Amino acid sequence: MIDHLLHGGPRYWAWLAFLCVVIAIGFGCYYYQLDYGLGVTGMSRDVSWGFYIAQFTFLVGVAASGVMVVLPYYLHHYKMFGKITIMGEFLAVAAVTMCVLFVVVDLGQPSRVLNVLLYPTLNSVMFYDIIVLSGYLLINIVVGWTMLTAESNELPPPAWVKPLIYISIPWAISIHTVTAFLYSGLPGRDYWLTAIMAPRFLASAFASGPALLILIALILRRVTSFDPGLPALRKIGTIVTYAMIVNIFFVLMEFFTGFYSQAPGHMASLQYLFFGLDGYGRLVPFMWLAAVLGIGAVIALLFQRVKQDERLFALALGAIFVATWIDKGLGLIVGGFTPNPLGDITEYAPTLPELGVTLGVYGIGFLVLTVLYKITVGVREAQLSPETAQQAATAEQASPEQLVAEAAH
């Protein structure tokens, strides 16, 4: 199956070359960071977690979202999703890979990363997060690969894989719940100290992840012979819409609790993020952009016409993806640190090396994704008649521009 990686058009190779350049830039920046220390990032005494941990948090959500196609297919025998479940599982693999890398690049002493296994600490939520994330990674690699092998050999999948798939469903919920617990169990951080954190994480995950999955499927549909079917994608679009509505509802609940109670601690971070506090408001335009994009896209997706029009559909999903990214990959972490527990404000902005490392990690993630999807698409094309396969081979070229736009998100 791996031999499918070696056959591709010029655009496939160009895309791989582009990813390698991005990864090389990332490595260069990381080398600089290793040499100089984390001082090259925009993190400070007050904002001690920044872009890296924010991306980690966001991508755990993307990883968890695979369950939104797996669950309907396996539990409700929703056949329409048959072609896209492996895509969901492989997206989870790429996302968790990036999560792990983002945690490693964030460490002050990365050479000691194995201390996590050498000195397991049962009272740390981070320990459990590592356990559930690595377990989820393993489950998705095994399930995805086994299903694909079975498909390639035109055989039914082995019986032992079924229980693993059933386990993967609650497991997906667990990874994002435990990740939310990283934040919601800390007494001094009022913005995070909310019981709704885990539900909110799940809602935004089930909006952002499937939105990304649909966007990738739409691109694959255009540049390869692989087609999960537009009706299936529209159905996932419905899931995205509902999840986003719930997500917005949860955010509004946070606003109510903070501003109706007038409890300063519960208002401060929201004030900083959405209105600016004490003259600081670097994230205000981003947060409102997220609000406009998120609410606008949800309203748009309620119209059947938008869903029928492929371009508008993609645009609305892109808007939801960007909105959830700003909310979680930017606002959530920085907002939790601003103001600090003593009420002072230090603003955070990522530095260029920090962005370089981030891009590099995303590059590795997209490389993993490209490799896995290339094999999947290759397996499926091989099952077509020789003529169609021939046509497919010429058409099978990922457009770098489209995927770059994707990566930029």
Next chain:
Amino acid sequence: MEEKNASRRRFILGGGAAGLLAGLAGATATGTSAAPPAKPADAPELPKVVERESQLLRMQRELQRALAKPVNERRWAMVIDLRKCVGCSACTVACKSENRLPPGVVYRPVLEEELGKYPNVTRRFTPRPCMQCDNPPCVPVCPVGATFKRADGIVEVNYEQCIGCRYCITACPYGARTFDFGELYTANTPAVQSYELAPSFEYGKQWPRQNDTSPIGNVRKCQFCLHRIAEGMLPACVSTCIGNATYFGDLGDTTALVSSLVGQSNQMRLKEDLGTSPRVFYLL
């Protein structure tokens, strides 16, 4: 080198104590001073000197008494009298130099607040060391067990085990933990000064400032100058405080100065509602 340095410190402290004793001219509780000079017959009767032991000497004596006890019977605590703090930040500076702290790492800042409105304005200064909480939120979150509460109550960081994930910084409601980003004050000057690379003596070990070695890339915090306590000395902030506003001692000793201060009604602790149970008390 460590050995030598410690004995040098002991010498200096000993000298300092002797000087203080001499200064008190016979008013000390030790009663070892020379007899007063003969008084002229026509000299008026002076008011009697109130005999009072130096606070520092008393606390040091109590500290040494506590050291004689097993470690799990010591309950180190700090008391800070906000009425006496003038906001000079000498404690912050003493701490920075004692622990050889790099830019961005401060164990004991003095927080300043402005209260009231003109013409009735005042400023309040709140020195903020690590609270050494009895229920520390920073300890359970550590994924590698690198930070822990010692038997004597001090929250320690094992620099050799810490991976630098900074979760404990996130968990601390007092902002008492800081990350060592590996910076130097003289980094962008013609020459990095050697005093910046000199080792700190935290936890009784030597931590020279070399590339990427601990404590660079670790989380650092106030540990009540454990390395000084081990040598029978008060924490640097306590012995430096110009207004005698900071007290240190063993709460396990009911006769200790800190024990009597903690028993006063004007005592409070920061963010007690979070259930952290701090070992740093403030007098209002």
